[in-house]
C-alpha cells in the first residue's frame with residue numbers, strides 16, 4: 523500500500539511524499555506517503571527490520587531519500603539544521619567519562635534551544651545524581667538521561683527510536699509518565715518507534731504500522747478503539763493479514 527489518507531491534516535509538520543530508500547540496492551522503504559500534523563504523538567510500530575528507524579532518520583534529515591521528498595515544516599528535511607529536531611537514537615550517545623552535570627552543560631552549550639531548567643526538573647523527578655559518571659549509570663538511568671536530553675530541547679519535533687528497549691517494566695512506566703508530563707503538546711510533536719505497543723498505546727494519538735518497508739496502516743488510536751473495537755496489537759494483526767491477502 524503506497525499511500526494512506528487520513529482526514530485533512532490542518533498544519534502538517536512532517537510530509538513524506540512517495541519516499542523510497544534503498545541500502546546497497548536493497549529496498550528498505552517502498553514509496554511511502556503520509557503526513558503528521560503538529561502537536562500530536564505518533565507511534566511507529568512493526569516487526570524488526572521493517573523500516574521504522576529509516577523513517578525516523580529521514581524525518582530527522584540524517585538520511586536522504588532515494589526517491590520522493592521528506593518535508594519538515596515545508597522544507598526538505600535533509601537541508602534543515604538540527605535546530606528543528608531533537609533526535610534520540612537507539613544507541614547511547616554519551617561521553618562516558620562525563621558526569622550527568624557535565625553532560626547537561628555540554629548539551630546546554632551545544633544547543634541554544636536547550637532548556638536547562640526543564641532538564642533539571644526532569645533530573646530531579648528521575649532522581650538522577652548530578653555528580654555521577656555516565657559510565658556508572660544503570661541501563662535504566664542512562665535511558666532516563668537520554669530522555670531528559672531530548673525532551674529539554676525546545677524544538678518543534680522530537681523523535682525517539684526505541685526509548686524503552688531493554689528496560690524493565692518499572693523504568694518503562696516512569697519514562698512513559700515523564701513523556702506524558704513533559705512533552706509540550708500543541709507546541710511539540712513527538713514521533714516514537716517501539717515494540718512495547720500495549721504500554722505505549724495510551725500515550726499515542728496516532729499509530730503507524732510498517733511492514734517490509736511498506737506503510738500498511740496509519741490511524742487515529744481513538745478511532746481504532748471506537749470504530750474497530752480493538753487495541754493496537756489487534757489492529758496490527760488485522761492490517762498485516764489484510765496486506766498478505768492483497
Ligand SMILES: Nc1ncnc2c1ncn2[C@@H]1O[C@H](COP(=O)(O)OP(=O)(O)OP(=O)(O)O)[C@@H](O)[C@H]1O
Nearest residue numbers: 545546549550568569570571572573574575576577
Ligand atoms: N545503514 C544501513 N545500511 C544497510 N542496510 C540498512 C541500513 N539501515 C537500515 N538498513 C536495512 O534497512 C531495513 C530497515 O531497517 P530499519 O533499521 O529501518 O528497521 P526497523 O524497523 O527500525 O528495525 P528494528 O525494529 O529491528 O529496529 C533492514 O533490512 C536493515 O537491514
